[in-house]
Amino acid sequence: MSARVEQRALPGIGVVQDVVTKCGRRIGVLTHRDGHRELVVYDVDDPDAASETVPLTGDEANAIAELLGAPQLVRHLAEMQEQVIGVLTEQLPILKGSAFAGRPLGDTQARTRTGASIVAVLRQGEVIASPGPSFVFEAGDSMVVVGTREGVDGVASILRGDV
Template sequence: MSARVEQRALPGIGVCQDVVTRKGRRIGVLTHRDGHRELVVYDVDDPDAASDTIPLNSDEANALAELLGAPQLVRHLAELQQQVVGVLTEQLPILDGSRFAGRALGDTQARTRTGASIVAVLRQGEVIASPGPSFVFNPGDMMVVVGTREGIDGVAGILRGEED
């Protein structure tokens, strides 16, 4: 199962993006309104409290992203997102057994049904930018979805088979 990145706005502070590891540890990146970032490691006993934060300058953040395999496009979308209020970017997986594995992007009708756009697909370390409606998903693909909170949640629901 692929990890889901959760994002939340922190009014007056910036945006925090978190992920929960397989072993239940929560880590995140806090991007302040002025652009500086902090790596956040959450407390084991209180997942809402940070046990440690590590300030990162732009070069350090980019180096860490490269070490973790973040493609340039995803990073650019995250930076753009900070400038556009109400528009979010999330990565949603095509899991093994998904009804959309082996099917075309157009079959999801995601944009028509939710208003959110699938702007890229990450596949085995490669970025497929602006996939067309005939693009066929593979299990393990990670869709980069841009839209409102409701739109992204709608795409996630479609992938889970909740939206028919």
């Protein structure tokens, strides 16, 4: 069962997205109209009052997103993999000096050539879900690939320049 995220507009302030944890604590992220964010921990006795707020810089918000988002995406895909026999999820890096660093995803022709799909790219703490063919890889990116063993191995071969 997945957690339910509630989103509320705060007129003149911004938007807050909250989730209630399994143990009953409510936490959220407040995104102000000017773009800065705060992590909000709500009071146990008064769920409408914040007991703690933590202002976040853009880099800090991205770091927390990486800590929570990227591993969760990969974990979720791995759980799906267990449910679908024959389907794998792996992270494949774009190494420095790779022929695909600085080139668009479409140049790999990965799906056409292997049947495997690049479902996300992890870049400097950010998850880029469902990148399109014009998405340009950078050295240090990790792509999340879903497919059969042969398909995932095929994408790895393409990245190495074997084929």
